[in-house]
Amino acid sequence: MLKGVLIDWGGVLTVGLSEAVAEWIVAERLDADHYRQVMRELIVHAYEGLENSENVIHALERGEISGLDFERHLAARLVTTDGVPPVAEGLLDRMFSRFHRVEPMYEMLRVARAAGLRTCLLSNSWANEYPREGWDDVFDEVVISGEIGMRKPEQRIFEHALGRIGLAGEQCVFVDDIEANIEAARRLGIVGVHHRDPEVTIGELETLLRVSLR
Structure with missing residues (x-):
């Protein structure tokens, strides 16, 4: 599960x-x-x-x-x-500054967390300032590459993130828009979702997690 x-x-x-x-x-x-x-x-x-x-x-x-x-x-x-x-x-x-928020994705995380799922941001940074307003409502943990000296698709950053939320790879799903990162996660038993469209991704997560996320 x-x-x-x-x-x-x-x-x-x-x-x-x-x-x-x-x-x-x-x-x-x-x-x-x-x-x-x-x-x-x-x-x-x-x-x-x-x-x-x-x-x-x-x-x-x-x-x-x-x-x-x-x-x-x-x-x-x-x-x-x-x-x-x-x-x-x-x-x-x-x-x-052009990377505008997609609110349905944030709402999906709020609902997932309220349903008891553990959530973790896992992001490769480019020395950029992240807009962190409201993050306490959607993330249990935040893992940003430049802050910890690891990057996707390195195996160790996935292991670090799993340790932070206290779950095994087989207990997690990973959402990313870069296939190389998803392939790396899958090698640790993590279920990968290749993101292209918010509605499609949310629907796929609902099927995998067996919970309504809207």
């Missing part, structure tokens, strides 16, 4: 990554095609690269480098429609 929910933040409890980033690209006046090429290389390497093959995303998500250092690194590789790099300082804050 499932007793716990581990859940990602960006792209799950917020609007999708593509939507948020697209809005930020317009506001930042970035060359969109060039941005996607740069980030595709970084993200694919970070989540699908060879084992023990590190890049700047790994270091950022574990908190091994500062947000400002990463902003300078990224800004130097990007270009605006004016042909110059974007302003580095505050680049991540400006990007994450």
